[in-house]
Amino acid sequence: MSIATVRSDLPLATINPVAKVAATIPLSIGLVLTLDPVSAGVAILCELIVFTAVGLGPLLWSPRTLPVWIAAPLTGVSMVLYGQPSGTTYWQFGLIEVSEGSIAIGLATMARVIAIALPAVVLFLTIDPTDFADGLAQTLRLPARFVLGALAALRLVGSSIDDWRTLALARRARGVADLGFIRRSLGQAFALLVLAIRRGGTLATAMESRGFGAPVERTWARTATFGAREWRVIAVGCLVAAVSVSAAILTGSWNLVWA
C-alpha cells in the first residue's frame, strides 16, 4: 500500500506540512463566515492560479481530486432542493421547493465546498505523513509519544486492508458467507479489530524494545525547519483569503451566515 508515501519531487513537498495546513485556515474561516457566490468563486479562481503557478496543475486535475468535484455538486443539489426558499418558486414536491433563493444558496454552497476542500486535498497529497509527524512534534511541540504512535499505526493500515480481503474469503470458505451483508460485515469488522489489536501489540513491543518511551530526551534524525519559505506559503494563504473576502464585501454580496 502506498498510503504513507508521497512523491518527494512534487512542488511544495519539502515545505513543512504545518505551514501548508496553516495556510488553508484563514480562507476556511472566511468562507465559513459568509454564504455568497463571490467570495468562494474568487477563492477557487485564486486557487487554480496559485496551484498552476507553483506546478501543482497536474495534481489539481488528477483523479485524486475527483471526490471534491463529485461531492460539491451533491451538497449543492441538496441545498437547491431543501434550502431556505425565497423569490420565485420554480418547482415544488412535498418538502422539496426549488426557488430562486434556494438555487443561489445551492450554487454558493457548492462553490464553498470546492473552495475549501480543493486546496486541502491538493496540499495533503504533497504531505508525507512522516514529515507531517516531524512538523507536529518539532514545530508545534505536540507530544512525540502520540504523534509517533499515530504515525506507526499507519504502517498497519496496509496490513488491515489485506486482512479485510482475506477475512471475507475465509468466511466464504467456512460456509458462513451466505448470511446477510450487514451481519457478515459486523462479524468481519470485529475479527479485523481483533487482528489489528494483535498486530498493534507486536508493533508496540518492537517500538518499546527500541527505546520508544525511554526516559531520555528524544532527538530527531530529520529536522523540521520553519523558515522564510514556510512563512511565504502562509502569506499566500492569507492573501487568497483577503482577496476573496474583499471581493465579496466590495461587490456587496458579503452575507454573514447568522445575519
Place this chain on the structure above:
Amino acid sequence: MAGGAIAASAPASIEARGWGWRHGGRRVHAVSGLDLRVEPGERVLLLGASGAGKSTLLHGLAGVLGGDDEGESLGELMVDGRPASAARGRSGLVLQDPDSQIVMARVGDDVAFGLENLGVPADEIWSRVGAALDAVGLAMPLDHSTAALSGGQRQRLALAGVLAMRPGLILLDEPTANLDPEGVYEVRDAVARVADETGATLVVIEHRVSVWLPIIDRVVVLGHGGVIADGRPDEVLVGHAAPLRAAGVWLPSDVPWHAHPSRARDIQPLMTAHRLDIARVPGVPVQRGIDLRVDSGSITAITGPNGAGKSTLALTMAGLLRPEGGRLDPGAPMAGARGNEPWRWRSRDLLTRIGTVFQHPEHQFLTGSVLAELEVGPRALKMSPAERSERIEPLLASLRLEALTAANPFTLSGGEKRRLSVATVLATRPRMLVLDEPTFGQDANTWRELARLIAGLRDEGVGVVAVTHDETFIDAVADSRFVLAVGGTAAMRDVPASDRSHGGGGSA
C-alpha cells in the same frame, strides 16, 4: 568505517537468579525458578517446548515485559549486573512477524527510530544508520519504501534497527520462522556477520536447529521447571535428543519422513483450470493462461518465488476468487452445487466440496471456543447434534485438541492454531483440500502430524493442493509439483525424489 562504527559497544552478560514471570490474568507462571548465566560474547540457541517460556525470557531480557500491572516478577534477571528492565538500549530484540515490527515508511527513518529514542545527536544518527544497513547487507537508498521489502529484507531491516543502537546483547525471537528458504539464509547470514563484527552476546530462539548450528556455540534447553539442558551444541543435541524431539525441535540427525505412494483408487479430476487468468484484486491479473488439474487421491504442491501468485492460484482453484479469464471446471465428484462456476457457488456448498486452510489460522476463526469453532461447518450444513459430535470427536482426538475444547482459538499456540484450522475444515469432509503454507513456522511434531494427516486424506481419495515453500514437505508427501514463476510462466512436473507420479495436471 562501517565495521568500526558498529563495533563500539562491549558485549553484555546475562544472569538469571531464581527468575520467574507470571502474565497478568494467568494463574500459572510462564517461567519460574530460572537460573542461568551467559558470559559476554556467547552465542546461545534457546530451545524448548512451546509454553516453556522462551519468548517470555527473551522479552524479559529486552526489558519489554512491562511493570507490575502487566505481570508478576520473581527473583532477578540482570543484564550487565543491572536489572534487565532498567538496561534498555543495552539489548535489542527482533521478533517473528516481519509485517508488524516496521515503524517507519522509509528504510533510513526506520533504522534511525531507535537512535532518536535513545537521544543520539542527529549528526551522529545518519552515520550509524548507514553502518547498520551495510552490516546487514541492505544496500538501498535511505528513502526506499519499507512496504516494498520482502520478508527477509524486513527482518534484516529490523536487525539493522537493533544494531544501530549498538546493543551488547542481541535477542532474536524466531526471526526466520515466517520466511521462505531464501529469506531464512539471508537473515541467518546477516546475524552471523553482525555477531562477528560486534562481538555482541547473542540469544536466538528457533526450532530449525540445523540453520543456526553453524553460528552458535551453546545450546540451552528450557523446560517448565527451568533449564533442563545446557552445554555445547553437539553434546546437548545428542545427549538430550529424546526430550528435544518431544519438544518439537528439528534435530539435524532426524531422518526426514516420507509418505508411501497413494493408495487411493478410482482417480477422478476434481477441478480443471484451462488457460486460467488469476487476480487477487479484480482487474489486476498476476498470472495468465494457467493449465492445472487437481485429481482425487493426489497431492499437488504449488511452488515458486514470492509474488508469483501461488496463494492467488490456490484461492481461485478453491472457488474463493473469481477467475479473471479462462475456465475453471469442477469435475464429476463436485456435482450438486448451483451452476458450474465454483466462485459463484454458495458458501455452504463449498463446505463439502472444497476446504481451504489459510496461511494465518487467525483469519478463519469465527467463535470463542475450540468446540464452537469445529461446529461452525457442521452447523451450516444443518447436521443434528449427534451427527456433529460424531464428526468432531475423532478430529479432536487425532489432532490432540481434546484438552482444549473450551479454550479461545486466539489464545492457542501456533501449532495448536494450525491443527485447529485444519480440523475445522475436515469436519465437513470436503473432497478437495486447499492448503496455503500449512507447515509455515510449525515445530517438528506438528509438521509430522500434518504430513501424516494429509497423506492419509489422500489415500481416502481427497485431492490436495498445497502452496508451500517447504521442500522437505514436498519431498515427504507431494505427488506432483506445479511451479509458478514471476512474470507468468508455469510448469508442471513430478516430484523428483519419488516415482509416485500419476498425471496431476494437464500442462506440459
